[in-house]
Amino acid sequence: MDGGSGERAAPLLSRPLVSLRGVAKRYDSGTVALQGVDLDIGRGDFLALLGPSGCGKSTLLRIIAGLASPSSGTLAWPAAAQDQRGPTLPRLGFVFQEPTLMPWATALANAALPLRLEGVARSEREARAAEALKRVGLAGFERAYPRALSGGMKMRVSIARALVTRPDILLMDEPFAALDEITRFRLNNDLLEIWQEAGFTVVFVTHSVFESVYLSRRIAVMASRPGRIETEITVPAPYPRGEGFRTSSDYAAICRTVSLALAGAIAA
Amino acid sequence: MTLAPDEAPRPVAARRVFFLPAGTWPRILMPLFIGALSLGAWEWAVRAYEVPHYILPSPSLIWATLLRDWGSLSVSLWITLRITFAALAVAAALGLLLAVLFAQSKWIELSLFPYAVILQVTPIVAIAPLIIIWVEDIRIALLICAWIVAFFPILSNTTLGLNSVDHNLADLFRLYRASRLQALLLLRLPAAMPFFLGGLRISGGLALIGAIVAEFVAGTGGRASGLAYRILEAGYQLQIPRMFAALVLICITGIAIFLSLGLVQHLMLRHWHESAMRREG
Numbered sequence: 001m002d003g004g005s006g007e008r009a010a011p012l013l014s015r016p017l018v019s020l021r022g023v024a025k026r027y028d029s030g031t032v033a034l035q036g037v038d039l040d041i042g043r044g045d046f047l048a049l050l051g052p053s054g055c056g057k058s059t060l061l062r063i064i065a066g067l068a069s070p071s072s073g074t075l076a077w078p079a080a081a082q083d084q085r086g087p088t089l090p091r092l093g094f095v096f097q098e099p100t101l102m103p104w105a106t107a108l109a110n111a112a113l114p115l116r117l118e119g120v121a122r123s124e125r126e127a128r129a130a131e132a133l134k135r136v137g138l139a140g141f142e143r144a145y146p147r148a149l150s151g152g153m154k155m156r157v158s159i160a161r162a163l164v165t166r167p168d169i170l171l172m173d174e175p176f177a178a179l180d181e182i183t184r185f186r187l188n189n190d191l192l193e194i195w196q197e198a199g200f201t202v203v204f205v206t207h208s209v210f211e212s213v214y215l216s217r218r219i220a221v222m223a224s225r226p227g228r229i230e231t232e233i234t235v236p237a238p239y240p241r242g243e244g245f246r247t248s249s250d251y252a253a254i255c256r257t258v259s260l261a262l263a264g265a266i267a268a
Numbered sequence: 269m270t271l272a273p274d275e276a277p278r279p280v281a282a283r284r285v286f287f288l289p290a291g292t293w294p295r296i297l298m299p300l301f302i303g304a305l306s307l308g309a310w311e312w313a314v315r316a317y318e319v320p321h322y323i324l325p326s327p328s329l330i331w332a333t334l335l336r337d338w339g340s341l342s343v344s345l346w347i348t349l350r351i352t353f354a355a356l357a358v359a360a361a362l363g364l365l366l367a368v369l370f371a372q373s374k375w376i377e378l379s380l381f382p383y384a385v386i387l388q389v390t391p392i393v394a395i396a397p398l399i400i401i402w403v404e405d406i407r408i409a410l411l412i413c414a415w416i417v418a419f420f421p422i423l424s425n426t427t428l429g430l431n432s433v434d435h436n437l438a439d440l441f442r443l444y445r446a447s448r449l450q451a452l453l454l455l456r457l458p459a460a461m462p463f464f465l466g467g468l469r470i471s472g473g474l475a476l477i478g479a480i481v482a483e484f485v486a487g488t489g490g491r492a493s494g495l496a497y498r499i500l501e502a503g504y505q506l507q508i509p510r511m512f513a514a515l516v517l518i519c520i521t522g523i524a525i526f527l528s529l530g531l532v533q534h535l536m537l538r539h540w541h542e543s544a545m546r547r548e549g
Binding site for chain 2: 096113186
């Protein structure tokens, strides 16, 4: 069951996009949030970080995003270092569990925020934000304020904001956990569609076995006290995946395997 | 990627009666009804018991005096209003500026905030005479007094607002390497706006009170001509209806300031803030 870079994990180049070695995070209070994390994430990969609450999966995501620094160990971007012309670090997109929109700004202004912070001219950033909103199915809602949008639509704006910079890697912290199941399924399919079209890397934090199996190519199963990666599982199912996959016996079998691995990790 | 038809919420139109939402009418009519009832009782009592007008004038007499003396009273009202608004403007500008400064550095906040509190808790009546003696120009002296009273709510509210930014949004700004100035202009100031406007609404009334109190102090020295001075003057001359007329003007002014700042608040926040939303259904 172990081992990630199997023959089906398609566009893994020789150098991974992100590489973590012996990463640990200790807080001043003495709590060990993460310990001994070794992880390689390839270009175009879809990796799920699956684990119970308190296993440090959000902390791991924040370390990759640069929002938290590891207490020990290293985080490297091997694929980016060899690229001389562009910016040294790859472009990041981050989606929080809450939509985290600016309530005083329209959907368009919210989606355009990363470009505005980069100093992109108004006409260009609005055009690109409108394009991103269209991509997440929100064409026509550019002028709407967040409070006029449903929970699912707010999350779509949040995804559009993460996509607007055309990121190399999209970091998602339980983005659909607060949504109802029907909306969640819909957003799962839409996310996969965008991912296959754009080909960026996704790191997706979730506590749902079903969601991790449905979405990802690879699942890092995590355990807590101290937070660590217990095992990695490659999901042996081809893309595109759709509702047919969700109801297939293959899907059920993989979910069972992953559930057992998760139960083992929690018990360990 | 497309949006499913049931995913978008449908806007609900509120039922309107004579241009205002149906639920607003009782809020306007009930206080008016109580007011009319009290005025009627007052008028009746004064007439029935033949209370002399130098003890308690009837509402109709106060109204007649207000109309008769409108010339001199309106001049005084204008003077008081100018001081009030100047003080409010200075309080808003300085309060905002200082709050922004506090938000930039915890050290500045730690060192200066206690002095802002001292300014706030010092009774204005006690220090107004000093300020009036120290400051040559009486209008500036009055403005300083009104400003001292009006300043604190804006400062403390805005400081609170600047510090109540959504942590995830702040992280997002960090992720995209926003500068301090960008974070201030695009995140912290907009987030503090409802707090600032709430402070402004409190300060509007306080600026008027501060101006009137200072005018009283100055007026005892015969050095002012605002509404408070008219009240003093009328009191000395036992023109009680005129005293009441000036008082009515002060009340109306205070209510008008409160309502207009409320309107400003509503107009600026109506698109997004919970406070400006009408609950429907």
